[in-house]
Amino acid sequence: MGRGKEMKRIWNHSSLATALAVAMLVSACGGNNGKADVKGSGDGADPVNKDAAKPPEPVELVFKDATFGWSAENFMENYGKAIEKKYPHMKITFVPKSAAPIKEMIAAKSRLDVVIVALSGFYANIEDNKLQFDMTPFIKKHQFDLERIDPTTVALAKQLAGGGMYGMPVNGAASPIVYNKDLFDKFGVAYPSDKMTWDDLYETTKKLSRSEGGIQYYGTIISPVDAMLRNSFSLGFIHPTTRKADFTSPKWKDYIGNMLRFYEIPGNQVTVNQLGGGTTRTLFHKEQRLAMWLPVSGTGIGDLSFEGINYDFAQIPSFKDSPGVGPQSWPLFFYLTSVSEHKEEAFQALAYLASDEFQMQKSRAGILTVLKSKEIRQAFAQDAPEYKGKNLQAFLPETFAPPAYMSKYNGISISEMNNAFSEMVTGKSDYNTALKAAEERANKQIEALEAANK
Numbered sequence: 001m002g003r004g005k006e007m008k009r010i011w012n013h014s015s016l017a018t019a020l021a022v023a024m025l026v027s028a029c030g031g032n033n034g035k036a037d038v039k040g041s042g043d044g045a046d047p048v049n050k051d052a053a054k055p056p057e058p059v060e061l062v063f064k065d066a067t068f069g070w071s072a073e074n075f076m077e078n079y080g081k082a083i084e085k086k087y088p089h090m091k092i093t094f095v096p097k098s099a100a101p102i103k104e105m106i107a108a109k110s111r112l113d114v115v116i117v118a119l120s121g122f123y124a125n126i127e128d129n130k131l132q133f134d135m136t137p138f139i140k141k142h143q144f145d146l147e148r149i150d151p152t153t154v155a156l157a158k159q160l161a162g163g164g165m166y167g168m169p170v171n172g173a174a175s176p177i178v179y180n181k182d183l184f185d186k187f188g189v190a191y192p193s194d195k196m197t198w199d200d201l202y203e204t205t206k207k208l209s210r211s212e213g214g215i216q217y218y219g220t221i222i223s224p225v226d227a228m229l230r231n232s233f234s235l236g237f238i239h240p241t242t243r244k245a246d247f248t249s250p251k252w253k254d255y256i257g258n259m260l261r262f263y264e265i266p267g268n269q270v271t272v273n274q275l276g277g278g279t280t281r282t283l284f285h286k287e288q289r290l291a292m293w294l295p296v297s298g299t300g301i302g303d304l305s306f307e308g309i310n311y312d313f314a315q316i317p318s319f320k321d322s323p324g325v326g327p328q329s330w331p332l333f334f335y336l337t338s339v340s341e342h343k344e345e346a347f348q349a350l351a352y353l354a355s356d357e358f359q360m361q362k363s364r365a366g367i368l369t370v371l372k373s374k375e376i377r378q379a380f381a382q383d384a385p386e387y388k389g390k391n392l393q394a395f396l397p398e399t400f401a402p403p404a405y406m407s408k409y410n411g412i413s414i415s416e417m418n419n420a421f422s423e424m425v426t427g428k429s430d431y432n433t434a435l436k437a438a439e440e441r442a443n444k445q446i447e448a449l450e451a452a453n454k
Contacts, residue, residue, distance in 0.1 A: 056089040059342045061349055062110075063334075064095045066102060066117040066125045078367075082358060083349045090349060102129055106339065113340040114350065119330055120229070122160060122167075123408035126335050133338040134164035138347040149354070152329045153370050156403035167333025168350035172368030174298040175230070175327050176313040176394040177201075178306075180284065183208065183217065183291040192292065192314040194394060195324070198258055201292075201317045202265075208291040209267030218290045219268050221280050222259055224421050226296035229414060230327035231255050232319065236405030237413030237442075243450075245413050245442035247420070247435045256421065256431065258319075263425045272422045285309060296327055301366035301381045301392070313394040326397020328404060331370050368395060409446050416442040 061083075063075065072094045080092035095105070095112075102125055105112050117125045126132050139146065146154050146165075153169050160166055177192055184191050189207045196204075205219030233255050239246040246252075263269055273279050277297075283290040285306045294316060298304060304313070316326050334353065336346050352358055359369045359376050366381040377396060381387050407413075420438035423429040429437070 060091045061113045063114045113346045131337040152400040167335045169331040169370040171299040171332040173330040179292045181310045194315040196317045198317045220292045222294045232401040238407035247439045315394045324398035329400040
């Protein structure tokens with residue numbers, strides 16, 4: 001099996017229902033009253049503590065997948081074995097998503113040290129179950145250098161934790177344009193380039209959208225849910241003061257209007273079904289009727305691997321008044337739980353997953369890093385020869401947009417906003433009517449939940 005196909009099997013998950021992934025620092029190990037010592041240098045070295053009286057006691061750490069449906073084999077191959085190799089006294093056990101839900105594990109007092117969940121599932125899985133634990137004391141104790149991580153990722157982590165740090169960012173999120181070179185050649189259109197503006201992409205889309213030989217070809221499809229969740233204007237769905245849905249601001253109108261205009265291009269009108277990730281992938285890969293796709297999701301090269309077609313990547317466009325600014329980072333966090341009996345050891349394991357050593361290994365294999373290191377970013381997918389010659393640096397923007405305000409009501413809001421966008425795309429409603437109605441529907445649901453929780 002090719003590396004791309006294997007990575008796709010391991011990593012491919014739906015778009016932001018998808019979900020969502022990013023990373024932290026460095027780790028090092030040494031004895032300290034039986035505990036391993038994690039430093040922030042990122043060199044992966046194990047400093048020796050001459051005062052250590054005995055080696056670390058064996059511990060078992062239980063990792064629970066709450067989002068992705070990974071198999072135990074895949075998790076151990078990609079994370080667990082690396083932790084056990086780094087820390088031989090640690091035994092890693094993995095509980096797949098298909099096993100007992102988190103609430104049942106808590107009720108049964110089952111071991112639960114780390115929860116892996118997409119960003120969109122933070123509130124339902126971590127906060128609602130009171131599993132949040134602030135790792136700040138361990139960060140300070142082990143001199144964990146947060147400056148090594150992408151700053152927007154750190155800002156997002158601190159926002160979720162009210163200034164603390166609940167989750168360790170481990171994987172980054174992809175955001176390139178993937179395009180079919182053969183369709184560009186067929187229609188005599190220049191390939192998309194990095195550093196394009198949305199206006200540039202719009203003009204290119206017009207040249208590619210057409211019917212020829214009885215076949216309808218589409219220029220561009222942008223996956224709306226992920227594009228809205230990671231919007232480069234850093235717009236939240238809930239107002240932080242009123243705690244009500246906030247869809248009708250002028251900036252939201254600008255952002256939605258930018259996406260909407262692509263589906264008003266003659267020949268690029270789509271159905272609601274064609275905006276779904278699976279159907280869009282079929283249009284691009286199997287049918288080869290889509291020239292450019294912006295999924296705005298995925299953790300690495302495997303999510304955007306297409307056998308049998310001539311394709312490449314370009315950076316996601318930016319707005320002309322903010323050149324180089326891409327979507328929000330949207331990392332994957334691994335959360336140290338409040339019920340863990342081995343919190344410090346679990347922190348050390350997570351710190352290693354964010355170390356230069358581990359992040360470089362994963363980057364070379366085709367998994368996006370959460371670190372700022374230019375060297376690690378440039379090593380992306382270098383150990384995957386099947387991607388040689390492709391524009392792999394397009395997977396990350398020059399700069400991530402700052403994180404938007406997050407709320408436990410984001411799920412309700414994005415669902416209603418996506419419904420409104422579908423109505424606009426299909427011509428069933430205009431912008432003002434659709435967004436106002438969606439805002440009202442979301443607020444009714446929020447009010448009902450607030451009343452039920454009083």
